[in-house]
Amino acid sequence: MDGAASTVRNSAKILFIAVLVLATNTSAAELIASFTEDERTLILSHGPWPVKTYPDPSNRVSGNPVAIAFGEALFVSSELSIDRKRSCATCHLPEKAHTDGKPISVGRQLGKRNTMPLFNLRLNTWYGWDGKSDSLWAHSITPLLDPLELGMTSQGLQRRISETRALANSYRETFGHNVTAPDAETAMVNIAKALAAYQETIRSGKSEFDKFREALLERDPVGIAAYSASAQRGAKLFVGRARCDLCHFGPNFTSGEFDNINLPRPSQRDRVDDGRYGGILVLQRSRYNLLSSFNDDTELTTAGFTRHLKLTESSRGKFRIPSLRNVSKTAPYMHDGSMATLDQVVRHYSEIPENRFPQTDEKLLRPLRLTEEEISDLVMFLKTL
């Protein structure tokens, strides 16, 4: 009796497995076939992740563990602010992907801007919404000196570090001399280089999208099926009809350059932010750009982009194309923090009025007229990045 029962149970089990395999195989074929070879190639171009990076030749302490630890201590130290009440971490909160979660940061240098997240920064060519800096260390000088951010001077900074024993010791360990040894400006640039060494280590890990991409690469149906059907449709739209990857391309979902997506204009009272145009002017006049003697790469091979940069009228009103990695954690969105949700962002691309395009030659944007389902699919996709 027992034997017969177990045979029945076993055959039932075998039948169950057979049905499962059959079901998986059918859906496997369907899943893989649901992407055309073109779509598959385009989706694969957003990886692999992480991208291998190398120390920054313009910063001699880039990648140096002692400098990284010093930079981290500086990043959270209120000794870096004039009133000892602020630090970098006041606006770049680690638990908010290093943003402050506010539409506009309390600092208002160059118009009102949204605080940028800090990760994968080694992949940037330019820093700031307007790209006013060409290196991470140079960009780290701006909040130190800005009266609306930390409000220091190079002399003040040198004095503070020398008076704070732990920081003074770390400075000496990192640079091999006392902070008071060089002139104040050189000491400040060194401090910014330690800050940069730390910030370079902030990276985003493998996302749900990266796992899906790997499954697509290996044509692994189980891995593909683990990614929601809605996000899959969103991925198709992103590289297809919605043409998002014309600007948000590659593993970091950005070209790293600048564009204008015709955000609603600010009210009359607000100063119009000229974006990249002003950024180029500031960069070209900066004492700390990569063409300066503060660049540790004495051959200046790192300065190529800066050397060839031209100020053109068409750069007016353009802002840096943001990376979309971790984008679900960096709300509110856009340089002016004007959009609270990803749904609002996608609706903006869906409804951009055609007559609002300036004399741009690119014409990369046109109203997408997405359906409600397409909007939620694109949002779902963005949330997996």
Ligand code: HEC
């Ligand atoms: C008062 C708020 C505030 C403080 C304090 C602050 N930041 Fe920022 N940070 C911002 C804002 C706003 C932006 C965008 C600036 C822009 O484009 O004009 C930004 C941008 C950046 C960027 C550019 C990121 C990118 O992707 O280009 C870096 C790097 C940065 N901050 C580092 C720092 C460091 C280092 C400190 C401390 C020395 C610091 N910040 C202090 C508000 C702040």
Ligand code: HEC
């Ligand atoms: C013509 C180039 C271009 C195209 C095409 C484009 N974007 Fe953007 N995107 C930008 C620029 C530039 C910004 C920043 C604009 C600003 O702040 O003024 C941006 C901002 C964003 C942001 C806000 C990110 C943040 O951190 O603030 C999201 C999300 C986004 N785009 C998603 C998309 C999606 C989805 C599509 C396709 C429907 C798309 N983009 C198509 C250039 C583009």
